[in-house]
Amino acid sequence: MSLLHRRYLQQPKKPSQKTSLDMGLPLKLYRNKRLTHHLTPSTSHPGMLSVPPAAVYQVIHSFRSTYCVPADISLAAWGRKALDLAENEMPGLMHMREMYSASKPLKGARIAGCLHMTVETAVLIETLVALGAEVRWSSCNIFSTQDHAAAAIAKAGIPVYAWKGETDEEYLWCIEQTLYFKDGPLNMILDDGGDLTNLIHTKYPQLLSGIRGISEETTTGVHNLYKMMANGILKVPAINVNDSVTKSKFDNLYGCRESLIDGIKRATDVIITEIDPINALQAAMEGYEVTTMDEACQEGNIFVTTTGCIDIIVGEHFEQMKDDAIVCNIGHFDVEIDVKWLNENAVEKVNIKPQVDRYLLKNGRRIILLAEGRLVNLGCAMGHPSFVMSNSFTNQVLAQIELWTHPDKYPVGVHFLPKKLDEAVAEAHLGKLNVKLTKLTEKQAQYLGMPREGPFKPDHYRY
Numbered sequence: 001m002s003l004l005h006r007r008y009l010q011q012p013k014k015p016s017q018k019t020s021l022d023m024g025l026p027l028k029l030y031r032n033k034r035l036t037h038h039l040t041p042s043t044s045h046p047g048m049l050s051v052p053p054a055a056v057y058q059v060i061h062s063f064r065s066t067y068c069v070p071a072d073i074s075l076a077a078w079g080r081k082a083l084d085l086a087e088n089e090m091p092g093l094m095h096m097r098e099m100y101s102a103s104k105p106l107k108g109a110r111i112a113g114c115l116h117m118t119v120e121t122a123v124l125i126e127t128l129v130a131l132g133a134e135v136r137w138s139s140c141n142i143f144s145t146q147d148h149a150a151a152a153i154a155k156a157g158i159p160v161y162a163w164k165g166e167t168d169e170e171y172l173w174c175i176e177q178t179l180y181f182k183d184g185p186l187n188m189i190l191d192d193g194g195d196l197t198n199l200i201h202t203k204y205p206q207l208l209s210g211i212r213g214i215s216e217e218t219t220t221g222v223h224n225l226y227k228m229m230a231n232g233i234l235k236v237p238a239i240n241v242n243d244s245v246t247k248s249k250f251d252n253l254y255g256c257r258e259s260l261i262d263g264i265k266r267a268t269d270v271i272i273t274e275i276d277p278i279n280a281l282q283a284a285m286e287g288y289e290v291t292t293m294d295e296a297c298q299e300g301n302i303f304v305t306t307t308g309c310i311d312i313i314v315g316e317h318f319e320q321m322k323d324d325a326i327v328c329n330i331g332h333f334d335v336e337i338d339v340k341w342l343n344e345n346a347v348e349k350v351n352i353k354p355q356v357d358r359y360l361l362k363n364g365r366r367i368i369l370l371a372e373g374r375l376v377n378l379g380c381a382m383g384h385p386s387f388v389m390s391n392s393f394t395n396q397v398l399a400q401i402e403l404w405t406h407p408d409k410y411p412v413g414v415h416f417l418p419k420k421l422d423e424a425v426a427e428a429h430l431g432k433l434n435v436k437l438t439k440l441t442e443k444q445a446q447y448l449g450m451p452r453e454g455p456f457k458p459d460h461y462r463y
Helices: 003-010 053-062 073-088 091-100 119-130 147-155 168-176 195-202 205-210 219-230 251-264 277-285 339-345 386-405 419-433 442-448
Strands: 110-114 134-138 188-191 213-216 238-240 302-305 325-329 348-353 356-360 366-370
Touching (some): 073 119, 091 119, 134 168, 188 386, 219 238
Parallel strands (some): 325 366
Antiparallel strands (some): 348 356
16 A cells, blocks of 8 residues: 555545545635635635635636645746756756657647656656646655745646645645646646556546556656556556666666765765665675664664665664664655654654754654655755756656557556667767767678667666
């Protein structure tokens, strides 16, 4: 059961006559005065307000640029400046615009996106729109939204439902607002972590028949897709963007490395815990100590979980940690660190500053938790560099084009982008780095038994 499933099941049940748009709506969204005369107290969500579906539709489709305002629309000008700078560092997405803006290969696509609402994501969103798609967006993490980026997208008239510091209930509400467009429900999914995919498969299965494909951004979401496929639950073709070489070898490596350092600074000595013997051998050959968490918890000053699994750091580990040990997570969900144990067993919790909490344990030691156990590189820092994200998001654009324009090519299942497209993503970024490629001669290509223009490696090749 996914994190979203668990959260959703904990939400109050709504009367059967209510529609998805007649939910208790977050109070902070009612900056649009056109809604105020429709407001009534929500019977199902204390502290929330309800609006009739017709009123919501009127505002969404007639005044969407004001209704979709995130935390502060006055940040839009700042956000636009940040987008302009990011575009210069995202040559892959700019190349997609140059190649496809005229032909509009995504015309007719209604893409619901659930991915960190950052400046780089804003460039992705505007690229999808430039290629002909309609887009509605939510963030895949309650802390990762950069409000100035969301404001810039809202100001441009693109529906976005995201702000930094959402509650769990607001998070689910925001995702649900991306499902219905003016001309009908979504027909494409762009996901990061699987919450949108899971929500539609469980709560909105009637929409599945109209969805042409899913492109999934991250390791956690890909694991979810393979699990769904193995259990016979997956009903829509999906492309695993995460394991495209130009994503995994750049975003997952250079992006995580830089953004994690930006969030907490590099420790001088690193201890690795690992379940995979091959990965453990790699870590040991890199010079790291490899041991278990039961031993590492007594040695470390800074702990970073990055597994995509549950219960990596639990109560017995907290109790053995050094005083003022810093604990954080860079995996997608907040299930790796047992924050619930801290909240239930600590003598005292003190908020030092936003996203930094200090817990006093019964043994007198203190634990410093960053970003409430959620993504530290987006909760406490600014995420990955724009150039790195250009690789990942160019893969996302190509995956959306593939699924939308070649529906017969991809049956229900989890697929990879063709190697030729992976190489095209890399090539689109070389000019920015002043890289000059050697071109095969016809004689060389014949000798190697490959086309002069590639692909240059077989699908099974490991970079």
